[in-house]
Amino acid sequence: MDIExxxxxxxxxxKTKKINPWDINIExxxxxxxxxxxxxxxxxxxxxxxVILVASILLRMKSEYLYNQLNPKKEKKVKKRCKKxxxxxxxxxxxxxxxxxxxxxxxxTKKEVIIYNIDDIVDEMIEEENIEKIIEELYNIISxxxxxxxxxxxxNKDDKIKYFIPSLYLAYENKIEIIQENIFxxxxxxxx
Numbered sequence: 366m367d368i369e370x371x372x373x374x375x376x377x378x379x380k381t382k383k384i385n386p387w388d389i390n391i392e393x394x395x396x397x398x399x400x401x402x403x404x405x406x407x408x409x410x411x412x413x414x415x416v417i418l419v420a421s422i423l424l425r426m427k428s429e430y431l432y433n434q435l436n437p438k439k440e441k442k443v444k445k446r447c448k449k450x451x452x453x454x455x456x457x458x459x460x461x462x463x464x465x466x467x468x469x470x471x472x473x474t475k476k477e478v479i480i481y482n483i484d485d486i487v488d489e490m491i492e493e494e495n496i497e498k499i500i501e502e503l504y505n506i507i508s509x510x511x512x513x514x515x516x517x518x519x520x521n522k523d524d525k526i527k528y529f530i531p532s533l534y535l536a537y538e539n540k541i542e543i544i545q546e547n548i549f550x551x552x553x554x555x556x557x
Contacts, residue, residue: 370412371419372459374401379455386455391430394458395423415466421548422465472549500531507541507556515552 378397384390402420405412453461507513515532519525532554535541544553 369415371398371416371462374398374416375419375459375462376455377401388452389455389458391423391427391453391458395427398423418466418469419462422462422469425548426461469548496531499527500534503528503531504535504540507535507554512553512555515554517551 375394375398378384378394378401379386379389382390382393382397384393399420402412402416506518515525515528519528532541532543535554536543540557542555542557544555545551
């Protein structure tokens, strides 16, 4: 039976880092996994979408774990899988990752996947309107309400494309905050 590449990388990380398989250190496994992906890409090895997706799942698990360590008294609904006091073994880690992968894939099958060429989008925006005007318009929309849900305000494809890069620009300028709790969840734009 062929074991999936992402499972092999996790198991290799646990073995290489000499991590106790009955008490997994999520931080070390996530770091090893990301470094392994970078190494494989450097050798131009084609990676499946699952391998990349697992990296994001592990990073989220690591960030939840670290958040709980740094903020043990704060009330935050973080799933059990990463609580500071809970031990997680190799089998449970792989099972949790498989469950998360399955949930994400199930969500994605319901949505139409559209791939846009970013250069074309930027060229189109520059041709259509003055980008500074679009940024100012977006900032005014956010300022009025202090916080907006991107997908509710910009419902059609053209508006989503038109205001996406200006959103990133405003976040870079530290004028707004972009929040997305989970992969593929709604995007919140909040004025700082």
